[in-house]
Amino acid sequence: MQQTRCVIVSAAPLAASMKKLLRPGDYLIACDGGYRSTRQILEREPDVILGDFDSAPPPEGTGAVVLPRVKDDTDTHYAAKLAVEKGFSQVLLLGALGGHRLEHTLANIGTGLWLEKQGVQVMLADEDSQLCYLMPGKSLELPYEPEEYFSVLPLEGRAEGVCERGAKYTLEDATLTTVDFPLGVSNETLPGGATITVRTGALLVIRTKKDHQLDR
Template sequence: MSHFVILLAGRMLPTPRLRAALSGARAIAADDGMRHAGPLGLSPELWVGDFDSTPQEPPIALAGVRRETFSRDKDKTDGELAIEAAIGLGADRVTLVGALGGPRSDHAFAHLVLALRYAREGLGVSLLDGVESAYPLDRAPRRFDLLPGTQFSILKFSNVEGLTIEGAKWPLEAVDLPFTSILTQSNEAAGPIIVSLRAGEAILIAQDDPAVR
C-alpha cells in the first residue's frame, strides 16, 4: 500500500504513538500544516495551498520543498488539494494529521466530510492528531483496538441503519437511528470494539489515552 500523510493546520500533539503510525509514509503539507513536519520528523515532498497562513519566506529547511500555489479564490480547500495530489502520486491510504482540532470548527467539519467522501471512493482514510483518532465507518464490520476505558463516539452525517457496536459499555445491535439522535455520543470501550452499519454515513472518533501517548 502507498501511504501518504497529509499535514493540515489544526491541533497536533507529536506523541510517540502518532509518530509510529506515520513511520514510512510519504508526506504532503497543506499550507500552514507544514509547521507539523519538524515535530513529526517528516520531510514533505510537496507543499500545496494558497499560502495565506504561512510566512512569505519559508524557513531554510523548507526552502527546497516543491510548492504548488493556488489562488485564494478557488473551489477546493487546501486539504482537498493535498489529498488529490496524494492520489495523483499513487496513494491508496491517507492519514490526515491536524484535521480535527483548531481555531475554526468549519475546517474540522470539512475534513470529516472529505474523509467520508474519499473513503466511499475506496481510499483508506484515518484522521490522527495525537489527541483524538477518527475513522470513517463502512458496511463491513471493523475492529478498533481501543484500550479498556477509552471514550469514543459515533458521529452521524445522515440517518443510519443497522448500526452494531460490540465490545463497548453500551453495545448496540442492528439499530436504526435518525441523524438527529445523539444516542451514540460518549460510549466507552471495554477493550477492542467491532463496529458496522448497514447504511448511512458515520465516523468513529476516539480519545487517545494520555497514559500511552
C-alpha cells in the same frame, strides 16, 4: 497501486506525540502552514508543499505548489485529490482537527469521507483522538481499550442497521440520526473487543482517551 501511505499535514496545531504515528516511507504532503509542523514537529521534509498560503507565507526555494485563493477545494481537499491521483490506498490526516477554525475541522472530516468513498482507508488523528469511517455493509473491529471511549456518529443524515457488539452499551439494528439525538456517543469496549456494523449510511467512529475526556 502505491504500497506506501500518504500523510497529509494541515495547518491546525500539531502535538509532538504525533511523530510516533509516522512510518518509514510515508509520502508527506504539507498543506499551507502545515509545512512548518512537518519540518519542526514531525522532523521530516515534505515530499510536496501546497496551498494558497493564507495561514503562512510560502516557503522559499522549495518549488511549492501555490494554489489560487479563490477556488472550490480547500487546501486539504486538493491534497486528498492528489493522493488519489497518485494511487495511495491509505491516508493519514494530521493537523486537520482543532485550531481556531471549526469550519476547517468539519471540512476536513468531510474530506476524509470523500477519500473513503474513493476506496481509500483514512484516519484523522490529534493528541487526544483518532477518527475513522465505517461505510455501508462493512464492519469495524475495535480492540479492548479500557482507557478509551468510542463514539459513533452518522455522517449523511441517517444510518440504519447499526450494531455495536462487545461494547458496554450494545446496539442491535439501531437507527442513528445526525445532531438531534446523539445516541452513539461515549461507549466503551469490553474485554475481547467490539464490533461495529452498519447497513446503510456512513459512520464516523471516534476513539478518545479517557484522561482527556471532558464531560458535557
